[in-house]
Amino acid sequence: MKVILLGSGNTATVLAKMIVKAEHEVVQVWSRNFDHAKALAAKVRAQPIATLDELSGEADLCIMAVSDAAIPQLAKQLQLRRKVLVHTAGSVSRDVLRNSSPNYGVLYPLQSLRKEMLVIPPVPFLIDGNSDEVNALLEDFAHSLSDNVQFVDDAARLNMHLAAVMVSNFTNHLYALTEDYCKDRNLDFKLLHPLIIEVACRLTQGHAVDMQTGPARRGDEETIKKHLLLLEIDEHLQDLYRELSESIQKLYRKK
Ligand SMILES: NC(=O)c1ccc[n+]([C@@H]2O[C@H](COP(=O)([O-])OP(=O)(O)OC[C@H]3O[C@@H](n4cnc5c(N)ncnc54)[C@H](OP(=O)(O)O)[C@@H]3O)[C@@H](O)[C@H]2O)c1
Numbered sequence: 702m703k704v705i706l707l708g709s710g711n712t713a714t715v716l717a718k719m720i721v722k723a724e725h726e727v728v729q730v731w732s733r734n735f736d737h738a739k740a741l742a743a744k745v746r747a748q749p750i751a752t753l754d755e756l757s758g759e760a761d762l763c764i765m766a767v768s769d770a771a772i773p774q775l776a777k778q779l780q781l782r783r784k785v786l787v788h789t790a791g792s793v794s795r796d797v798l799r800n801s802s803p804n805y806g807v808l809y810p811l812q813s814l815r816k817e818m819l820v821i822p823p824v825p826f827l828i829d830g831n832s833d834e835v836n837a838l839l840e841d842f843a844h845s846l847s848d849n850v851q852f853v854d855d856a857a858r859l860n861m862h863l864a865a866v867m868v869s870n871f872t873n874h875l876y877a878l879t880e881d882y883c884k885d886r887n888l889d890f891k892l893l894h895p896l897i898i899e900v901a902c903r904l905t906q907g908h909a910v911d912m913q914t915g916p917a918r919r920g921d922e923e924t925i926k927k928h929l930l931l932l933e934i935d936e937h938l939q940d941l942y943r944e945l946s947e948s949i950q951k952l953y954r955k956k
Pocket residue numbers: 707708709710711712713732733734735737738766767768769770771774775789790791792809810811812813814815
């Protein structure tokens with residue numbers, strides 16, 4: 702398949718690599734900043750373009766991987782005749798593209814993507830086209846990149862995006878706060894890496910609710926008190942610790 706990429710950030714870069722690996726062709730890369738388009742185009746031997754007037758008529762699929770807020774603005778500047786136009790956002794409606802091409806949809810990669818990634822992890826794709834024809838093309842294309850492809854409409858994709866924020870962005874924020882906590886006390890955060898990996902990997906073997914351990918799960922008020930005392934100098938972390946401990950206790954009281 703011949704693909705055009707609009708955007709040159711984290712998602713466009715990782716998708717470009719996956720697309721080439723799957724033996725499709727990235728024919729052109731456009732980005733708001735032409736230097737960014739040139740840099741990404743060079744990585745996948747594509748033509749960088751500076752304006753949307755230069756879009757190739759040959760491509761089958763045009764992937765708009767730009768910031769969520771930029772999607773409606775960019776959509777207004779596009780008037781495609783036949784090629785399928787998709788965006789890659791979890792929380793943006795499919796129909797923002799309705800006036801930009803007769804064939805449109807969403808190709809949402811349910812993964813945390815960073816351009817610096819050396820190894821591309823498995824990426825589930827949630828897809829949603831505006832017709833059976835578009836769905837068939839998106840299904841074939843997504844399956845060439847991933848073993849895990851599902852049709853998901855706007856409402857379910859938005860819910861899934863929220864779930865992704867909870868398990869990925871929020872846990873990562875806790876890692877960031879904990880890393881700082883360790884640094885302030887001359888503790889080696891890296892000692893916690895095996896624990897982080899073990900707890901995440903366990904999820905493939907069962908339900909999170911059955912895997913919970915720790916003082917809050919055991920109802921160990923003495924230890925919780927000691928920990929909260931240690932956090933007296935950091936009100937924000939103390940509040941978070943208290944809130945999360947109460948949330949764990951509430952969940953198991955209900956059961
Ligand atoms: N990264 C992820 O983990 C991830 C996962 C799933 C879905 N997504 C979705 O993928 C899309 C892109 O996210 P990203 O993570 O790749 O973002 P990003 O790394 O911040 O890149 C943003 C891209 O949007 C372009 N852009 C920003 N404002 C623009 C505007 N006003 N007009 C035109 N282009 C503009 C930037 O162009 P320049 O660099 O040329 O300025 C850049 O190419 C978003 O819809 C996001 O929700 C991201």
